[in-house]
Amino acid sequence: MSGIYGVLQTGTQALLAQQKGLEVTGHNIANVNTPGYSRQTVNMQANAPMMTSQGLVGTGVTARDSKRVYDGFVGTQIDNENEDLGKWDAQKTALERVEIIFDESSDSGLNKTMGEFWNAWQDLVNDPSGNVERIALLGSAETLAFELRNTYNKFSPLQADLDISIATTVDQINLKAGEIADLNQKIIEAEGGGSHANDFRDARDSAVKELSSMMDVTTYEESSGNINVSLSDGRSLVNGSNASTLSTMISDSGHRDVVWASDPTVSINSKISGGKLKGWIEVRDVIIPEYKGNMEDLVNGIKGVESTEVVTGAASTLTTGDYFTISSPTADYNVWYNIDGGGGAPGGNEIVVAISAGDTAARVASLTATAIAAEADFDASVTGGATLTIANVVAGDATDSADSGVGTTTEFTITKRIDGGNGINYLHRSGFDQSGTAGGDFFSGTLAGNDFAVDSNISADKIAASGTAAGSPGDNSNAIAIAELQNALMMSTNTTTFDNFYNSMVSDVGNKVRHAGMSYDHHTAMVTHLENYRESISGVSLDEEMVNLIQFQLGYDAAAKLIGTTNEMLQTLINMV
C-alpha cells in the first residue's frame, strides 16, 4: 500500500517494533540476576519494499522475534568442567571428614596411644613382677584397643552418610532428567511456529549444567531442538520427551550402588566417571576401604595374625612356629614345627617337630609321625612316602581320627603366621606369666568384627613378661622382646614399623585431602573463568539495557511523531475539502 495511508501503516509497525524492543529490554532488565539467563535481542527487519511509480519505496519495520545471545561451545565446556568440579567437590568434603578421624594435629590420637602402649611394656621391663606396672600395661593395652576400634568404627557412619548423599543425588538426577524431558517437549511445541523458545532453552541449559555437576553425561542436540542425554554406559537418560529413571540397590558390600530402574540388579557404579556421584563413590568404595584395610593390617600386625593354610609339608613351605592341632580324648595338642632350633611355640600342650630347612615333604611327614607317635595318646604312621595318618590310641576312642586335623594326604592344614605374624600374640605365647604358665594370646578379635580387645583371659598376673619357664618373676626377657616390637620392621612385608606405617597413613590422608582441595580450587577457577566468559557474552549489562531503553524509547517517540505528522497531513487534506 502506498500513499499517505502507507506512511500511517509504516508508523504503526514502527511503534509495534519499538514496543517489542522495549519489552525485550524490560525482560532483560528483569532477569539481570536470574541464573542461567541469556540476554535476548530483538530481531528487527526492514519490510520488503514496494514498487511504485517512484521506484522502490520502503514499507517500514517488523520485529520478527527475540533471540538469546548464546555461545553453545562455552556451555558445553562449562558442563564438562562441572563434572570434574562436582567430583572434586564431593571428594574434598568427604575426605575432610576422613581427615578429622585421623586427628593427630593436637598432642593426642593413635600415635600417642601406641607410644604409651609400648612404653608401658618398657615399664614392665623395669619391674617385671610389679603389680602397678602390670595393671598400667593392661590399662594402656585396653586404651589402645579401644582407640583402634573407635577410629575404625568412625568410617562406617561416614560411608552410610555417603550412601544417603548418593541416594539423594540419584533422586535429583531423576528430577533433572524429567525436567529436561519436559522442556524438550515445550521447546518443540513452542518452536513449531518458527520462533525461538529462549527461556525454555535457558532453563534446559541450566538443568543440563546441574545434571553434569552430579554425574558425567553426554548431550546431543537434534535438529528438531530435542536434547538427548546419555550416560557413559551408552544408555539414554533423556530421549526427546521421555526420561529414564535411575535408582539405587544395596550391593554385596552393604552400600548403595547406582542402577537403572529398569535393570535394578546391575550396578553402573563403575561406569560413572564424573560429578559428585563419582567423588562420593570413590571415597566410599575405594579410599575408605583402603584406610579400613590399613587399620586392619595394623591391628593384625600388632596382634600377629595366623591363617589356616593348606601347605604341602615340605620344609620350604613352613616357618618356625607353624602348627596344626590334633585332638585326643584327653587333650588338644599343638603340633608345631621348629626349623633349625628356632622358637615360638603356639602354647598349650605341644608336640615339637624339629625339622631342617630343605627337608622334603616325605621327611617332614616322617618326622611329624615320629613326634606324634611319641605321645601316648596317638599313633601316627607314614604310608606311600609322605602320607601321614594319625589315629588316637586311647582305648575306646580309636575312631576319633576325624579330630586329628590332618588328612591322609601330603597336604597338612597348618596354621601359619602371615606377614608380620610374629606380633605380640606370638611372643606372648612364647613367654610365661607370673605363675610360670605359658602366656596365651594377648589380643583377640578383629576390627571388622568390632571385638578387637585385650584377650579376656589376660589379667595383670597373666602378662607373660618372663622368658623362662616356671617361676621366674624377675625375668623380663619376654617383656623386652615385646617392647622391642615397637622398633621392629613388622609392617608392609617387613619394611616398616607400626608407628611409621600409621604415620604414613596419616600423611596419605593429608595428601589426598590436599590433592582434592587443589583440584577443587583448580576446577573452581576454571568454571569461574568460563562462567565469566559466558556472562560476558550472554549476561545482562544494565548500562547496555539503559542505552537500548533510550534507543527504543526514542524510536517509539519518533514513530509516534510520524503517526502524528501523518495525522496532521490527513487533517490538512480533509480541511481542503
Added chain:
Amino acid sequence: MRVSNKQMVNIVKSDLFRNAEQLLKAQERVATRKLINRPSDDPIGMGKVLDYRKTISSIEQYDNNITSAKNRTEFTDTLLENLHDLVDQAKRMVSEHSNQTDPELRQGAAQQVEGIYAQVLAIANTKYGDAYLFAGHQSDTQPFTDCAAITCGEEADLTDGDYFTLGSGYYVWYDTDGDLGTGDPALAGRTGIQVDVSGLGSAVAVASATMTAIQANPNFTATVPLDDLDKVEIVPNPVSGSYPDVVDVNTGFTTHDTKYVGDSGKTNVIVGEGAQVRINLTGDDIFTGAAVASGTNIFDDLKGLKDALEADPFVTSAVSDLADNLAKGVNQVEGAAVSQSILYRRLETTENHWVKFKDSVVNMLSKIEDADYATAIVELQAQETAYEASLATAAKMFNKKSLIDFL
C-alpha cells in the same frame, strides 16, 4: 569486552571468599601457634611431626628406664660398699687373731665374725622394692636361706660332708652316699654325729633322720615339731646336758652352707632402640663366687673363720689358712662394685646422649610444627589488609554510578 553486571558480582564474590579463607588460615596459625593444624596442611610435615613425637616419647621412656636403672645401681653400690667393709674387716681379723692365745678374746672374735655373717646375710637378702636384689630371676624368693633349722635340708640340696655344729664340741654331718667316713669334715676336736641321708627324697625325711641321729647322742634331745615336719628343734639333754651354748642352734648360723636358691638370671633394661644393658648381680656373682673366676664362697669363709676361732683346741693354721680366701672375697666384692660403677657410667653417658638428642628432636619438631609467631602475625596483618582491600573494592563497585543515575 562486554562486562555484565553478574560478572562484576561474581568476581567480587570469589575474591572475597578467597581472601576470607586465607585470612582464616592466618588467624588459625596465630591462634594455635602451629603451622600444621591438620594433616592436609603439610602431609609430609605431619608424617615427620608424628615421627618426632614418637621419638620424643620413646626417649622419655628410655630416660625413665635409665633413671630407674641408675637408682638401682646406686642402691646396689651402697650395699657393695658396706659388704666390702664387712669382708675386709673379717680379713683383718684373721691376721689379728691367728695367734690369739686368750680363748676369751677368741670367743669374742668369733662372736664378732658371727655378727659380720649376719650382716652379710642381711645384705645378700636385701629387697629393692618388692624384689630381692641378688636373686637373679627368682626375685620373689629370699635368695639366701639360713639353714639353722634345717628347713632346706632336702637330700638333693645336701652335699656329702655338709654339716652344722652343736655348740663347740659337736658337729652333725650328712652322708649323702652312705659311704660312712668319706666326706666327714672331721673338724679338729669335735665329736661327729653322722646322718645318713642316702636315698632320702624329702626335707621331711632328712629332718627325721637328723632327729634320730642327734637323739642317739645322750647329750641332746631332738624333736621334729608336728606343725613343721621339715624342721628339727634341738636342745641339750636336761639330764646330761653339759653344753648350754647349744641353745641357739635354732636361730644361729649353724649349717655348712647358706644356700643360694636364686638363679643366674640376667635382668636387662632397655636404654635405647635395640640397646639393652644388664643391671643385676646375682648371689653367685657376689656371695657364693660360683659365677666368678677363682671366686670364693664368702659365707663359707666367714663360717669357717668363726668355727676356727671357736675351736677347742685352737689351731692357728685353721684361722690363717682362711686369709687367702677372705682376700679373694674382698676382691670378689670389689670386682662386683667396679662392674656397677662401669654400668653407672654407661647409663649416665647414655642418659646424656638422650638428653641432647631429645633437645635436637624437640627443636626439629618445633621447626616443622610451630608457627614463628612474628611471621604468623605479620602474615595475619597482610591478610587482613588484603581482605579489607577487597571489601573496599567491593563497596566501591557497588556504589559506582550507573547510566541510570544520569538519565
